[in-house]
Amino acid sequence: MxxxxxxxxxxxxxxxxxxxxxxxxxxxxxxxxxxxxxxxxxxxxxxxxxxxxxxxxxxxxxxxxxxxxxxxxxxxxxxxxxxxxxxxxxxxxxxxxxxxxxxxxxxxxxxxxxxxxxxxxxxxxxxxxxxxxxxxxxxxxxxxxxxxxxxxxxxxxxxxxxxxxxxxxxxxxxxxxxxxxxxxxxxxxxxxxxxxxxxxxxxxxxxxxxxxxPMELKKNVGEYVVEFFNENGEFISEVCQSREEAYEIAKKRSNGVILRKSNLEDVFVKLTGERIRKIER
Amino acid sequence: MLDWYPIFLKEMLQFKRKLLRLGYIFSAMMAPIIYLITFGLGLGRTVTLSGGVDYLTYLFPGLVAMSSMNNSYSWVASTLNLSRLYFKTFQIYIQAPINPFSIMIGEVLAGMVKGLFASLLILFVGFFLPSGFKINEIFVLALLLNCFMFACLGVITGMITKSHEDTATYSNFFILPMAFFSGTFFSLDRIPHVFKPFIYIMPLTHTNILIRKNFIDTEALLSLFAVLFYCFLFFVLGYLLIRKYNE
Missing domain, CATH: 3.40.50.300 (P-loop containing nucleotide triphosphate hydrolases)
Structure with missing residues (x-):
């Protein structure tokens, strides 16, 4: 159309x-x-x-x-x-x-x-x-x-x-x-x-x-998200391709870890954020 | 064929709402009344004109021309500028399946109505004043052409200004000098020869010549052609600006 x-x-x-x-x-x-x-x-x-x-x-x-x-x-x-x-x-x-x-x-x-x-x-x-x-x-x-x-x-x-x-x-x-x-x-x-x-x-x-x-985009970018605070107190949100990959990251953290399914916002932030970082570099 | 009508109707609906506010009519009458009192009844009593014409009779048609110019021009320039830059309502016309010619006609006719309305208010006031002024066919023609010409100029200003403040700037540079130097308040004979070419370039000068005539002589004919030329020029320019609209 x-x-x-x-x-x-x-x-x-x-x-x-x-x-x-x-x-x-x-x-x-x-x-x-x-x-x-x-x-x-x-x-x-x-x-x-x-x-x-x-x-x-x-x-x-x-x-x-x-x-x-x-x-x-x-x-x-x-x-x-x-x-x-x-x-x-x-x-x-x-x-x-x-x-x-x-x-x-x-x-x-x-x-x-x-x-x-x-x-x-x-x-x-x-x-x-x-x-x-x-x-x-x-x-x-x-x-x-x-x-x-x-x-x-x-x-x-x-x-x-x-x-x-x-x-x-x-x-x-x-x-x-x-x-x-x-x-x-x-x-x-x-x-x-x-x-x-x-x-x-x-x-x-x-x-x-x-x-x-929205489903395809989530699949392409990663269906799972692990969120935690790192040693410097920074909030980290990592998009993972599989549940196993997400578990591996989560296991390395002792507490305060959230594992959830990704949404379109994660896709948006990941794709546009990566590009913004590239421009800043 | 009547694609201009919704644009005209919209302006008229808004105009009607403004008329219902009492202050609008009084504010529209204020400037001409001040000029009539100051120049006509005050200073004018000391002025003697050739041919035994009293000053108020001379001044009155000029004030009608000036007021019709101000109102036709400023209403169109101001509303178009605001609707294009701030309220974004002009974009509705651009996105509608009508041609730029219809937009131009609708805006100009609405401007003419406002100019004619302001002129009627002055004519109403003049009715109570002691002057020998009479309305004839040439007066009506000059008034209509003047409203059309300055409504077209209003479209040009409304389309080219980049902010609402610019509208006032254009008005100060073009409209205000025209109001005072185009034969509204004093005869063009009194202007030094050096300035005459500039005075005769001003469109309002020719309206002022035409509007005071009782019959068509050579001078009136030349002024009529000048006014028609400006009407055509401003209309075409306004139309082209609407046609080339691009954000």
Missing amino acids: IKIENLSKSYGKVKALDSLNLEIKKSEIFGLLGPNGAGKTTTVKILTNLTKPESGLCFIDGINVLKHPQEVKRIIGVVPQENNLERELTVYENLLIYGMLHKVKSLKKRIEDILSIMELKDKKNSIVNTLSGGFQRRVLLARALLPEPKVMFLDEPSIGLDPHIRRELWQIIRKIKTEGRTVLLTTHYIEEAEALCDRVGILFQGRLIALGT
Whole structure:
């Protein structure tokens, strides 16, 4: 559904994307992870026509994003990192303007439907500024879903939300997937990617350094983790390929050793941490 | 065809909310009233103009032109700058399946409405003042073109400024001198010859010439062409800036 070929983009001397190649399948939730400045938002901005790349190609549903932006805009929905709702307008007015811009058919009925689906009916006439952060995020999602896009871009959708509201949002994102939409999600929250994504890509300095299902990534990097404090009082977390290897390390420590299964965060820390150390050296 | 309408509608909904706040109307009227009182009724009483025209009659159309310029320009420049750089709401237009031309039209029409509204407020105040000023077709045409021209210029400023503070800088360098030196408060005949080329480059000068005419003579025709040229130039530049939008 989304195909990226050798995509590069720089901001001054900083290379935001460095020959990125990526394919995202239809109806999957794909998570793009990476530290700050890894190129996640730049990727989304290029795919949603806010930024032009220096080189490379990208296709959404077979349409060349750079050559036919108008056609691509008809099939995508975007939830940006920043809340870009019209704060002085009501929820309904925000949806109305967006729906008109996207030429949604039977707009008024569609707005009523989406308000029901997103449980926003009683907030219909509320001014956006008066809503809590959680509700504003929900309105952003409702707005992006209004034209029934084939592909959704969610750029850090749960940033700044408390855990309870974040989980509510996850339910909505899961619902989007069941409707057959493809979702590209960028996130800082590793547990979010683990809970939602079918596949995950880890970006580092504009390059894809890992790609696969959360399970595959954990298997590749190591399924077990041993955690302990060393002689200098430093906290050590070692990812091991097998249980036996983990036991061997644990046995050498007299106390305060934790042996557990690895998670996506361990994968992320190991892969990006190794690279950061290489750069520092 | 009507792709510009949602953009215009959004601006109008926001404008309506602002109008409901009582302070907005008074603040929009404040500057022109101060000018009318200070220059028109105060200093103006000592001014004699050729042809027996009283100063208030001379000043009034100039104030309408100035106010329409200020409001069309600053509203568009400021809201576009804020929506592009801070609220990121402009990005919604870029990501929507509409062309840059429609975005330009929507923004300019909204700016024109605000400029015309401010002009109406002054005309309302002027209704109670003793002047021989009368509205004719040339006045209406000049006013509409002026609003269009400065709304287009507002788009240019809104698109090129890198921070909200820059908007004030552009305003201080271009709009403020134009307000005072383009024949709003005094006749262009009184300006030394050395400065005249600079004065005639300013778009507002030509609106001020046109807006005071009772019939189309050669001078009015030249000014009309100058205003139309600026309208075209600013519109094309604004459109190109929107089309080339790249974060």
